Amino acid sequence: MTRRAPSTASPFESVLSLRQQPLSDMSASDASSPTPTAAAAMPATSPSSAPSSSSSSPSRTKNFILADMEGRAPRDNRVCARCITKLAPGEIGQVNWHLPEDQPCRLCQVARCEPEAFTKPFCDFLQENPTVFHTVDYFKRKLNHAGFQELPARDSWADKVRPGGKYWVSRNGSSLVAFAVGRDYKAGNGAAMIGGHIDALTARLKPVSTRPSKAGYLQLGVAPYAGGLNQTWWDRDLCIGGRVVVRDAATGKTSSRLVRVDWPVAKIPTLAPHFGVGMFGQNNKETQAVPVIGLESAASDASDAAEPLGPPGAFVNSQPPRLVRLICKQLGVRDYASVLNWELELYDSQPAQTCGIDREFITGGRIDDKLCSWPALMALIASAADASDDDHHHAADRSRDGYIKVVALFDDEEIGSLLRQGAKSNFLPLVVERAVEALNPSSYGPGLLGQTYARSFLLSADVTHAGNPNFLESYLGGHVPRLNVGVTICGDSNGHMTTDAVSTAILRRAAELCGAATQDFQIRNDSRSGGTIGPSLSSMMGVRAADAGIPQLSMHSIRATTGALDPGLGFKFFKGFLDNWEKIDGEWEH
Numbered sequence: 001m002t003r004r005a006p007s008t009a010s011p012f013e014s015v016l017s018l019r020q021q022p023l024s025d026m027s028a029s030d031a032s033s034p035t036p037t038a039a040a041a042m043p044a045t046s047p048s049s050a051p052s053s054s055s056s057s058p059s060r061t062k063n064f065i066l067a068d069m070e071g072r073a074p075r076d077n078r079v080c081a082r083c084i085t086k087l088a089p090g091e092i093g094q095v096n097w098h099l100p101e102d103q104p105c106r107l108c109q110v111a112r113c114e115p116e117a118f119t120k121p122f123c124d125f126l127q128e129n130p131t132v133f134h135t136v137d138y139f140k141r142k143l144n145h146a147g148f149q150e151l152p153a154r155d156s157w158a159d160k161v162r163p164g165g166k167y168w169v170s171r172n173g174s175s176l177v178a179f180a181v182g183r184d185y186k187a188g189n190g191a192a193m194i195g196g197h198i199d200a201l202t203a204r205l206k207p208v209s210t211r212p213s214k215a216g217y218l219q220l221g222v223a224p225y226a227g228g229l230n231q232t233w234w235d236r237d238l239c240i241g242g243r244v245v246v247r248d249a250a251t252g253k254t255s256s257r258l259v260r261v262d263w264p265v266a267k268i269p270t271l272a273p274h275f276g277v278g279m280f281g282q283n284n285k286e287t288q289a290v291p292v293i294g295l296e297s298a299a300s301d302a303s304d305a306a307e308p309l310g311p312p313g314a315f316v317n318s319q320p321p322r323l324v325r326l327i328c329k330q331l332g333v334r335d336y337a338s339v340l341n342w343e344l345e346l347y348d349s350q351p352a353q354t355c356g357i358d359r360e361f362i363t364g365g366r367i368d369d370k371l372c373s374w375p376a377l378m379a380l381i382a383s384a385a386d387a388s389d390d391d392h393h394h395a396a397d398r399s400r401d402g403y404i405k406v407v408a409l410f411d412d413e414e415i416g417s418l419l420r421q422g423a424k425s426n427f428l429p430l431v432v433e434r435a436v437e438a439l440n441p442s443s444y445g446p447g448l449l450g451q452t453y454a455r456s457f458l459l460s461a462d463v464t465h466a467g468n469p470n471f472l473e474s475y476l477g478g479h480v481p482r483l484n485v486g487v488t489i490c491g492d493s494n495g496h497m498t499t500d501a502v503s504t505a506i507l508r509r510a511a512e513l514c515g516a517a518t519q520d521f522q523i524r525n526d527s528r529s530g531g532t533i534g535p536s537l538s539s540m541m542g543v544r545a546a547d548a549g550i551p552q553l554s555m556h557s558i559r560a561t562t563g564a565l566d567p568g569l570g571f572k573f574f575k576g577f578l579d580n581w582e583k584i585d586g587e588w589e590h
Contacts, residue, residue: 068121115568190455192581197413460534483563486517503546514576
């Protein structure tokens with residue numbers, strides 16, 4: 001790993017508490033931040049209650065978007081007078097210009113890429129978007145506010161994709177590809193691509209989730225997704241959320257709607273040690289990890305058994321009636337039978353928040369791998385050229401604005417990426433090919449596509465292992481990533497990662513150009529390496545590629561830990577890569 005010299009490490013660590021002071025009133029657990037209950041009562045512009053994304057979303061200024069100020073309490077959106085003059089009319093009423101002398105302007109911090117500016121936005125993002133469907137919907141809103149346009153997969157893209165344009169495409173409501181075309185794009189120019197995943201270990205409701213009552217308890221049938229329901233799930237307060245498929249009887253149209261219940265509805269209780277059984281051994285996930293969701297009520301349960309919620313064969317008849325009523329109430333659905341199906345899952349209810357003496361950590365659920373995907377998407381928004389961006393008006397900068405910048409965020413990585421919304425599908429290659437075809441209708445073909453891929457690079461971004469001080473014997477010497485230092489370049493001699501000497505040099509050059517630090521990680525010979533989306537995507541497209549990600553502790557736990565500065569350090573590195581890939585590519589002999 002790239003180690004800090006003692007002379008630079010000590011000042012970095014000594015000023016961390018000072019840099020984190022603004023978080024004392026930015027923490028996700030602080031009273032000034034919207035709680036789940038308060039968020040539900042906020043206006044429609046609140047991130048937790050905002051309507052689903054649409055192309056008519058109002059444009060916002062970049063730094064306002066990156067600081068995640070939309071719908072927040074103005075007391076948390078303190079900015080300086082200089083930054084207020086740059087805001088759009090709809091943003092001015094959402095900020096507080098009474099800036100205390102000891103508190104920095106959040107918009108100035110974002111403009112300078114100071115990593116502490118991204119800590120609170122990332123914590124809020126984790127808390128408010130617990131499922132992959134909520135995450136994609138959140139990203140759509142951000143992209144729409146930043147002036148990106150949707151390209152429906154069913155439509156022709158001819159005459160829609162142009163140099164200087166910004167676009168996004170989604171698949172299954174759980175994967176998304178966003179890209180920006182350089183103003184000076186020419187046929188055959190390449191793409192700077194960042195690929196990540198947004199699914200997380202969880203427990204999903206079974207097709208028939210009703211379970212017989214036992215000992216007076218109502219229980220819920222769930223199945224583990226990837227490594228969900230492991231021992232870290234026991235005795236956690238679990239909420240429920242996901243998407244619900246609803247048919248409108250009046251119009252005959254079927255659609256998906258998002259839902260999340262903010263209070264805990266489920267619990268998987270442990271067995272007390274007094275019974276003489278080791279709790280965390282080989283527990284049976286089918287019979288011993290069954291969530292409790294309530295107590296049996298003789299009157300209501302007898303009524304449920306006598307009166308099904310839907311006609312014979314209806315989906316709702318296979319689900320716990322009280323849960324069906326709760327979900328329909330949350331959605332405002334009166335006809336239970338109009339619910340055709342759902343994809344609901346359990347998730348940890350505890351909010352993401354900073355911790356540590358100097359608040360130098362972030363602890364939260366679903367960090368793997370929203371920790372890389374969130375800053376990557378934010379970096380694309382920051383890097384994409386706007387007509388009002390002064391730095392793109394200069395000829396020197398415009399000469400390096402000819403490539404395509406892409407961020408692709410996938411579902412199903414934790415289970416092998418094989419489904420149609422996974423990284424091993426045709427989603428990303430197809431988006432690139434359709435974009436190149438739309439940009440070059442008269443010359444498109446295998447030759448042009450080959451040129452594009454030959455001039456492209458894929459950064460496969462996924463979390464990696466931070467050094468655990470209690471288990472350092474499990475790490476390879478010299479490959480122990482630290483928190484709050486920088487992105488880690490990951491290697492593997494057996495091809496589980498796509499990194500090689502050339503791609504490592506490219507990433508280090510990107511870090512050098514943007515002033516970021518990098519670290520190194522490789523697993524020990526006597527340990528099993530995990531995999532990423534990098535090898536499959538790079539082999540499909542034939543592009544140069546590398547694996548790099550942000551370190552975290554407690555990977556695959558229901559709650560993990562990363563550095564409070566790491567989301568911002570990731571943003572800085574990803575933006576530096578997107579900004580400078582064209583320049584770096586031009587520095588190589590081919």
